[in-house]
Amino acid sequence: MAVAALVIPDAAYQAIEARGVQGAIDAGATIGPRVMVSLLAVRVFCTLDAYILAVKESSPxxxxxxxxxxxxxxxxxxxxxxxxxxxxxxxxxxxxxxx
Missing domain, CATH: 2.30.30 (SH3 type barrels.)
Incomplete structure (x- = not known):
C-alpha cells in the first residue's frame, strides 16, 4: 500500500474522495503504464518473497x-x-x- 501511495497521482486520490467508487474507476482508466508496471513489480516481488519464505520454513x-x-x-x-x-x-x- 505504501508503494501505491507513492506512485498514484494526487488527482486520482482527489477523484476517489470526490466521487467514491466511480471516481476510483475513472482514476484507474487514467493511470499510466509506469504506475501499473511499478505496482505489478511490487506485487510480483512480494509473491516471490512469500514463496521463498515458505520454502525455507517447510524444508527439513x-x-x-x-x-x-x-x-x-x-x-x-x-x-x-x-x-x-x-x-x-x-x-x-x-x-x-x-x-
Missing amino acids: AAATDDDAAVCPACGNELDEELEFCPWCTQRLERPGELD
Missing part, C-alpha cells in the same frame, strides 16, 4: 548438533524420550528394542 531443519538424532522420514531433530517423531508422527524403532 538441519541438525545443529552432530550427535543429535534426526527422523529418517522428515529429517527434523528428534526428542530422545519420544517413540515417534513430533514433526511427522513417524514411529521410531530404537536400537535394542524388542517388539
Whole structure:
C-alpha cells in the first residue's frame, strides 16, 4: 500500500474522495503504464518473497548438533524420550528394542 501511495497521482486520490467508487474507476482508466508496471513489480516481488519464505520454513531443519538424532522420514531433530517423531508422527524403532 505504501508503494501505491507513492506512485498514484494526487488527482486520482482527489477523484476517489470526490466521487467514491466511480471516481476510483475513472482514476484507474487514467493511470499510466509506469504506475501499473511499478505496482505489478511490487506485487510480483512480494509473491516471490512469500514463496521463498515458505520454502525455507517447510524444508527439513538441519541438525545443529552432530550427535543429535534426526527422523529418517522428515529429517527434523528428534526428542530422545519420544517413540515417534513430533514433526511427522513417524514411529521410531530404537536400537535394542524388542517388539
